[in-house]
Amino acid sequence: xxxxxxxxxxxxxxxxxxxxxxxxxxxxxxxxxxxxxxxxxxxxxxxxxxxxxxxxxxxxxxxxxxxxxxxxxxxxxxxxxxxxxxxxxxxxxxxxxxxxxxxxxxxxxx
Amino acid sequence: xxxxxxxxxxxxxxxxxxxxxxxxxxxxxxxxxxxxxxxxxxxxxxxxxxxxxxxxxxxxxxxxxxxxxxxxxxxxxxxxxxxxxxxxxxxxxxxxxxxxxxxxxxxxxxxxxxxxx
Numbered sequence: 001x002x003x004x005x006x007x008x009x010x011x012x013x014x015x016x017x018x019x020x021x022x023x024x025x026x027x028x029x030x031x032x033x034x035x036x037x038x039x040x041x042x043x044x045x046x047x048x049x050x051x052x053x054x055x056x057x058x059x060x061x062x063x064x065x066x067x068x069x070x071x072x073x074x075x076x077x078x079x080x081x082x083x084x085x086x087x088x089x090x091x092x093x094x095x096x097x098x099x100x101x102x103x104x105x106x107x108x109x110x
Numbered sequence: 111x112x113x114x115x116x117x118x119x120x121x122x123x124x125x126x127x128x129x130x131x132x133x134x135x136x137x138x139x140x141x142x143x144x145x146x147x148x149x150x151x152x153x154x155x156x157x158x159x160x161x162x163x164x165x166x167x168x169x170x171x172x173x174x175x176x177x178x179x180x181x182x183x184x185x186x187x188x189x190x191x192x193x194x195x196x197x198x199x200x201x202x203x204x205x206x207x208x209x210x211x212x213x214x215x216x217x218x219x220x221x222x223x224x225x226x227x
Binding site for chain 2: 003032034036038044045046047048051052057089091093096097098099100101102103104
């Protein structure tokens with residue numbers, strides 16, 4: 001299956017909100033409510049930020065939220081902080097025990 | 111606390127083999143699907159292989175089929191990836207990840223594989 005489509009980069013100023021989109025197909029994002037989002041700092045392992053489209057793991061700030069409409073999922077970060085500057089990846093279950101990731105989005109906090 | 115610790119990475123020549131290991135702790139290993147996810151330098155994430163709780167079902171990305179074999183030993187709380195016929199394009203950080211009800215919720219720190227002559 002093809003990778004999910006994310007913008008290569010987004011930016012925002014501290015305090016602002018940004019949204020990262022993740023577009024798949026009716027066979028992955030559009031079919032399963034199993035979209036997750038990961039934050040990754042350089043040289044570090046990915047960290048789960050959102051799962052099952054909208055849920056936050058324990059310990060994740062409520063500034064992070066997820067949504068989905070059709071074949072596109074979105075991650076919104078509100079009240080942007082300098083520490084949010086990282087790469088973000090979406091991931092969707094694609095059936096038959098397979099996963100598909102987005103290409104990643106570099107978030108820059110201006 | 112869930113912990114996943116990978117090992118076995120290193121420099122290998124094209125055509126060579128390596129076996130990666132992932133030691134799990136802090137959870138009941140035998141109750142979870144497990145995955146290997148890789149990330150080439152400067153690139154995105156790719157799920158390479160995964161394996162059912164009891165090892166009875168395995169899935170591979172097309173590019174590694176016939177070359178990589180995922181396995182597990184639930185008695186040792188360990189996950190493995192046997193990598194044969196390695197190619198330059200297999201160069202990547204390889205992460206072990208736990209699959210919790212459809213989400214890769216916990217990741218190790220990774221082990222680096224470099225395929226080069």
